[in-house]
Amino acid sequence: MPVESLYKTLFLDPRSVVFVGAPRKSGPGSLNPVDNLRSWGYKGTIHIVHPHVSQIAGVNTAPSVSSLKGPVDLGIIATPRDTIPGIVRECALKGIRALIVTNQGFAEADSKGKELQRQMIEAALPMGTRILGPNTLGVSNSFDRFTSSFMPLDREEVPVGVVCQSGVFFVGSSQLTGGLGIGIDVGNECDIGLTDAMEWLGYDQRLKALAIHAEGISEGKRFLDVAAEVSLRIPIIAMKTGRSPLGALAASSHSGSLAGHDRIVAAVMRKAGIIRVDETQDMLDLVGGFLRLPPMKGRRVAVITLTGAGGIILLDTMNLWGLVPAKLDQNSLETVHDLFPPWMAACNPMDIWPALMKNGMQKVYGIALRDVLNDTNVDGVICLALGLDRKHQRYFSSVEEIQNLSLEFSKPIVVWVYGPQAEEVRSQMNQHGRAMTVPSLERGAKVLARMAQYEMWRQRTK
Amino acid sequence: MPVESLYKTLFLDPRSVVFVGAPRKSGPGSLNPVDNLRSWGYKGTIHIVHPHVSQIAGVNTAPSVSSLKGPVDLGIIATPRDTIPGIVRECALKGIRALIVTNQGFAEADSKGKELQRQMIEAALPMGTRILGPNTLGVSNSFDRFTSSFMPLDREEVPVGVVCQSGVFFVGSSQLTGGLGIGIDVGNECDIGLTDAMEWLGYDQRLKALAIHAEGISEGKRFLDVAAEVSLRIPIIAMKTGRSPLGALAASSHSGSLAGHDRIVAAVMRKAGIIRVDETQDMLDLVGGFLRLPPMKGRRVAVITLTGAGGIILLDTMNLWGLVPAKLDQNSLETVHDLFPPWMAACNPMDIWPALMKNGMQKVYGIALRDVLNDTNVDGVICLALGLDRKHQRYFSSVEEIQNLSLEFSKPIVVWVYGPQAEEVRSQMNQHGRAMTVPSLERGAKVLARMAQYEMWRQRTK
Numbered sequence: 001m002p003v004e005s006l007y008k009t010l011f012l013d014p015r016s017v018v019f020v021g022a023p024r025k026s027g028p029g030s031l032n033p034v035d036n037l038r039s040w041g042y043k044g045t046i047h048i049v050h051p052h053v054s055q056i057a058g059v060n061t062a063p064s065v066s067s068l069k070g071p072v073d074l075g076i077i078a079t080p081r082d083t084i085p086g087i088v089r090e091c092a093l094k095g096i097r098a099l100i101v102t103n104q105g106f107a108e109a110d111s112k113g114k115e116l117q118r119q120m121i122e123a124a125l126p127m128g129t130r131i132l133g134p135n136t137l138g139v140s141n142s143f144d145r146f147t148s149s150f151m152p153l154d155r156e157e158v159p160v161g162v163v164c165q166s167g168v169f170f171v172g173s174s175q176l177t178g179g180l181g182i183g184i185d186v187g188n189e190c191d192i193g194l195t196d197a198m199e200w201l202g203y204d205q206r207l208k209a210l211a212i213h214a215e216g217i218s219e220g221k222r223f224l225d226v227a228a229e230v231s232l233r234i235p236i237i238a239m240k241t242g243r244s245p246l247g248a249l250a251a252s253s254h255s256g257s258l259a260g261h262d263r264i265v266a267a268v269m270r271k272a273g274i275i276r277v278d279e280t281q282d283m284l285d286l287v288g289g290f291l292r293l294p295p296m297k298g299r300r301v302a303v304i305t306l307t308g309a310g311g312i313i314l315l316d317t318m319n320l321w322g323l324v325p326a327k328l329d330q331n332s333l334e335t336v337h338d339l340f341p342p343w344m345a346a347c348n349p350m351d352i353w354p355a356l357m358k359n360g361m362q363k364v365y366g367i368a369l370r371d372v373l374n375d376t377n378v379d380g381v382i383c384l385a386l387g388l389d390r391k392h393q394r395y396f397s398s399v400e401e402i403q404n405l406s407l408e409f410s411k412p413i414v415v416w417v418y419g420p421q422a423e424e425v426r427s428q429m430n431q432h433g434r435a436m437t438v439p440s441l442e443r444g445a446k447v448l449a450r451m452a453q454y455e456m457w458r459q460r461t462k
Numbered sequence: 463m464p465v466e467s468l469y470k471t472l473f474l475d476p477r478s479v480v481f482v483g484a485p486r487k488s489g490p491g492s493l494n495p496v497d498n499l500r501s502w503g504y505k506g507t508i509h510i511v512h513p514h515v516s517q518i519a520g521v522n523t524a525p526s527v528s529s530l531k532g533p534v535d536l537g538i539i540a541t542p543r544d545t546i547p548g549i550v551r552e553c554a555l556k557g558i559r560a561l562i563v564t565n566q567g568f569a570e571a572d573s574k575g576k577e578l579q580r581q582m583i584e585a586a587l588p589m590g591t592r593i594l595g596p597n598t599l600g601v602s603n604s605f606d607r608f609t610s611s612f613m614p615l616d617r618e619e620v621p622v623g624v625v626c627q628s629g630v631f632f633v634g635s636s637q638l639t640g641g642l643g644i645g646i647d648v649g650n651e652c653d654i655g656l657t658d659a660m661e662w663l664g665y666d667q668r669l670k671a672l673a674i675h676a677e678g679i680s681e682g683k684r685f686l687d688v689a690a691e692v693s694l695r696i697p698i699i700a701m702k703t704g705r706s707p708l709g710a711l712a713a714s715s716h717s718g719s720l721a722g723h724d725r726i727v728a729a730v731m732r733k734a735g736i737i738r739v740d741e742t743q744d745m746l747d748l749v750g751g752f753l754r755l756p757p758m759k760g761r762r763v764a765v766i767t768l769t770g771a772g773g774i775i776l777l778d779t780m781n782l783w784g785l786v787p788a789k790l791d792q793n794s795l796e797t798v799h800d801l802f803p804p805w806m807a808a809c810n811p812m813d814i815w816p817a818l819m820k821n822g823m824q825k826v827y828g829i830a831l832r833d834v835l836n837d838t839n840v841d842g843v844i845c846l847a848l849g850l851d852r853k854h855q856r857y858f859s860s861v862e863e864i865q866n867l868s869l870e871f872s873k874p875i876v877v878w879v880y881g882p883q884a885e886e887v888r889s890q891m892n893q894h895g896r897a898m899t900v901p902s903l904e905r906g907a908k909v910l911a912r913m914a915q916y917e918m919w920r921q922r923t924k
Contacts, residue, residue, distance in 0.1 A: 029857030081805075104816055108770070109805040152854050154882045166771030171848070172880030175902070215774060241774045244781035250774045250811065279904045280775065308570070309628030312677060312703045312712045313742065319706035343543075343571040349712065354566055386633070392614050395491030418634030420616045440637070442741045 007130055008200040010098035011192075012182065013144040014073030016045035018096070020065060020087055021079035024050070026057035033076065033150040034059065040145045040155045047072060065090040074098045076138065076148045081105040084134070085119035092127035099124060100148050101134035107188050108135055117190050125191065136187030137167035140180055143206050157181060160287055161201035163194060164213035176280050177211040178287045195223045202230030209290040211283055212238040212274075215251035217265060224272050231273030232462050235454050237286045238274045240265050273457045275450050282446065285438065289447040292436045293412035296451035297459075298379035300326035302372035303349035304365070306356075306384045310416075310441060311349025314382055317442045321449035325349065326378040328371075336368045348372075361386075365398040366405070373409040380412040380448045382441070385429070387422030399425060403433030412436070412451065414444035469592055470662040472560035473654075474644065475606040476535035478507035480558070482527060482549055483541035486512070488519035495538065495612040496521065502607045502617045509534060527552040536560045538600065538610045543567040546596070547581035554589035561586060562610050563596035569650050570597055579652050587653065598649030599629035602642055605668050619643060622749055623663035625656060626675035638742050639673040640749045657685045664692030671752040673745055674700040674736075677713035679727060686734050693735030694924050697916050699748045700736045702727050735919045737912050744908065747900065751909040754898045755874035758913035759921075760841035762788035764834035765811035766827070768818075768846045772878075772903060773811025776844055779904045783911035787811065788840040790833075798830045810834075823848075827860040828867070835871040842874040842910045844903070847891070849884030861887060865895030874898070874913065876906035 019034060026032040034046060034057040047068055050061040062068050065075070065087065075091045077084060081103055091099055101120065106113040117134065124131050132138060138148030142155045151171050158179035162169050165186055173180035182204060184197040194214055201210055210230065217223055217240070227236055242251030243262045269276045277283045301323050305311045315325065325348045337346045339355040346355075350372070356364040372378050386396045406413050413435040417425045426437040438444035481496060488494040496508060496519040509530055512523040524530050527537070527549065537553045539546060543565055553561055563582065568575040579596065586593050594600060600610030604617045613633050620641030624631050627648055635642035644666060646659040656676055663672055672692065679685050679702070689698055704713030705724045731738045739745045763785050767773045777787065787810045799808045801817040808817075812834070818826040834840050848858045868875050875897040879887045888899040900906035 028853040105803065105805045113805060152850055152882075154851075164771075166769050168769040168771050168846075168880065171850075171882075172884070174882060175878075175880045175884055213771065215771065241771065241778055244778045246781060246787065247774045247777035250770070250777050279779075279902065281902045281904070307628050307630040308712070309626075309630050309675065309677065309703065312709045315709035315712055316703055316706045317741075319708060325708065341567065343567045343575060388614055388633075389616075391490040416637075418630065418637045420614075420633075420636060422634070422637055440741065440743045442743070 010073045012141045016072050017074045018047040018072045020049045020077045031150040042145050072096045076100045078102045088120045089123040092129040097129050100132045100138040104135045106134045131191040133187040136185040137170045140183040159208040161207040161210040163197040165215045199226050209287050210236045214240050215242050227272035235290050236274045285447045294410040295455045296380045296412045299323050299452050300379045302326045302378045302381045304383040305349050306353050317445040323449045329375050332375050336371045361396045366401040369405050382444050385417045387417045387419035387425035402435050406433040406435040414438050416441045472535045474603045478534050479536045480509035480534045482511045482539045486515050493612040504607050534558045538562045540564045550582045551585040554591040562594045562600040566597045568596045593653040595649040598647040599632045602645040621670040623669040623672045625659040627677045631675050661688050671749050672698045676702050677704050689734035697752050698736045747909045756872040757917045758842045758874045761785050761914050762841045764788045764840045764843045766845040767811050768815050779907040785911045791837050794837050798833045823858045828863040831867050844906050847879045849879045849881035849887035864897050868895040868897040876900050878903045
């Protein structure tokens with residue numbers, strides 16, 4: 001097994017693990033990582049080292065790392081900071097080759113913390129032991145039922161990899177990335193860095209998108225090389241914080257990293273095919289888009305709207321994000337055109353409201369959506385759908401038409417559902433098909449724009 | 463009664479109404495406006511004019527407008543476009559002084575439509591009859607239980623006024639403005655315009671915020687004057703679409719209006735104290751903020767975070783939107799500082815995680831939030847809260863502390879809740895107190911920034 005891949009396994013799928021410094025108490029409120037690991041159904045061996053207590057969370061403890069019997073793949077250390085270099089040394093001597101140090105109070109804190117961080121590295125690296133952290137929740141691997149996190153996390157086998165410099169991307173994954181299939185919180189990056197983690201996850205066949213949160217990027221050249229290769233396989237959506245002067249200053253005292261000049265960072269990322277997002281909600285939207293939608297192969301969008309205003313809002317937004325309204329092939333529009341009132345032409349954005357008042361929602365929606373999906377000038381579709389109350393919804397629903405056509409054509413369709421019962425209709429829409437519902441028209445356009453940018457980079461590069 | 467105020471009453475709270483051109487069928491799927499009006503509990507008299515059918519939706523019809531008995535306040539016309547100038551004339555002769563023409567196919571459609579629109583004006587105005595529309599859902603007034611809309615709407619007495627050029631802001635009010643207390647869709651603005659509608663709603667004591675959607679702004683000077691006066695009373699949040707060249711072109715064929723040069727529009731709006739938003743979700747966030755939060759009197763924000771990364775994301779965003787991190791008074795921080803580990807100082811953004819690991823969530827959160835709210839250098843607070851699963855949530859909840867302090871202090875607090883059960887905790891938080899939950903940190907910062915901009919304009923101007 002190549003060395004890199006060995007460490008990946010030791011950290012993300014260890015056969016045995018030792019906790020040093022787990023809380024005495026277990027159960028709700030204790031934030032005991034052993035509870036979390038148990039509740040995830042971990043199949044390996046759990047050891048706990050504690051000098052004073054003989055049993056924690058039902059596990060018989062050992063008094064020291066050196067007294068542990070049998071080999072241990074991974075150590076998870078959460079003791080007071082002064083004790084850590086010593087414990088790291090003991091672990092390395094015991095032959096533990098992977099360590100996660102969760103505590104805070106190191107390079108991000110003060111000069112004493114910097115010195116302690118240096119000492120722990122010195123104790124580990126020469127022995128072939130590698131360290132993740134400090135200042136980290138560690139790893140979380142839903143597929144192999146392993147987590148080092150003391151914060152309770154939901155286990156869900158979603159094909160999303162997360163590499164971050166903060167536990168908020170673990171705990172808040174529902175809000176930030178839409179899930180956490182495998183996550184690595186690199187914390188202070190005293191040894192294992194962003195690039196290592198990106199490499200481990202970038203080639204994991206179970207993952208379809210990678211979300212990265214970086215406060216600083218070290219190893220610029222290697223980061224660029226790895227990112228460019230990974231990006232050819234799966235999209236990397238990255239949020240680089242510390243963009244503002246005060247943010248950069250705070251980043252240095254959070255994860256102890258240098259934020260770097262923001263424009264250079266942006267250029268490097270673009271070159272490597274990374275999709276950079278400015279806001280957390282864009283990360284959520286994009287991960288969702290890449291997981292659910294077929295590729296967006298160009299910038300040409302057809303809009304199917306139930307209101308003129310919606311079309312105009314989209315034209316403004318598409319213009320802002322570099323999408324263009326597709327020039328629809330007039331021949332392919334003949335069927336739908338027959339449904340329009342004489343005073344209105346079928347164009348793009350296509351406002352089908354007057355047509356459906358005459359001919360009914362399902363008929364007009366189905367024909368209009370099929371027409372634009374069939375059109376070779378169209379790369380993707382943004383459409384509007386109504387979420388009326390139940391008794392009206394059946395007359396004005398386009399859910400089935402959208403779902404079925406999303407499976408018949410391999411072009412991305414994003415749908416903004418509006419109305420009093422929009423939430424219910426969104427949830428119906430999400431149960432089937434490959435169309436993606438979006439919380440606003442603007443966010444729908446932004447998703448397609450960024451997906452097009454990625455796909456076009458990929459076509460140019462590969 | 464002043465003339466303006468008379469028309470406001472006729473359109474928004476009529477004692478009697480006649481529908482000309484209501485569908486024969488009623489019930490689900492028919493989009494019969496009489497159904498909607500009934501379901502809202504309208505107390506006035508409903509007439510229906512129909513040449514062929516004797517009863518619609520349980521109402522005996524009259525064969526013509528002229529044959530109606532008694533005075534009628536408002537007519538709602540939805541007949542084929544060619545018939546409309548004639549019907550308008552008949553209504554005016556009958557003494558109906560307020561008309562809503564819902565149909566499409568006028569100035570927004572073609573030259574024949576333009577001519578028909580001219581004719582209907584000519585028939586109405588000289589008789590003292592005013593027209594709302596065409597191409598409109600008309601009005602919606604939850605407080606007085608009146609709606610002209612053929613689309614089914616929820617009635618909810620929320621203090622939000624909406625003036626728009628598209629029905630999507632009626633049907634999609636949950637997604638766009640967070641509610642529709644009173645709404646006026648001015649459609650093509652053949653007579654009653656944006657400025658009229660803004661004036662009617664701007665002084666309505668039941669409303670606390672006004673959301674405006676405009677594709678074009680005519681009567682620039684009057685719009686500015688009215689907006690500036692209204693803005694002193696309640697905030698106007700405006701979305702002006704047709705910003706891009708293609709969007710502007712589409713606006714001219716949607717509501718038949720001129721979109722105007724975007725920079726001039728922006729300058730005019732700023733001068734009048736209008737808060738302009740670029741995205742629909744900003745409108746939703748801001749209406750929510752103005753309804754729930756106390757005024758944001760300056761730009762100085764204290765951040766209470768549970769993760770260093772959250773603080774950095776906020777510093778970046780605050781910098782972008784013109785907020786500044788408050789310089790906290792070190793004296794007022796003494797209590798909270800004692801809870802921190804020795805290697806960490808209480809600063810802003812204030813990462814309380816290490817402190818609460820030692821002292822418990824409730825204690826640290828309560829003290830930290832009280833300290834920053836007490837600080838005269840702080841205008842508003844952005845904070846993070848955890849949404850863990852139920853068994854952990856009680857140990858790591860800050861809901862009660864935030865709710866209670868939001869009522870004790872008159873400074874705005876926005877809260878981003880993250881974690882597996884964030885939705886449940888958000889909904890708890892929203893049940894009590896004046897803190898506002900936001901879907902992302904960035905959106906929290908943006909709300910406070912825009913609210914500060916408004917309040918500072920108001921202080922300068924009044």
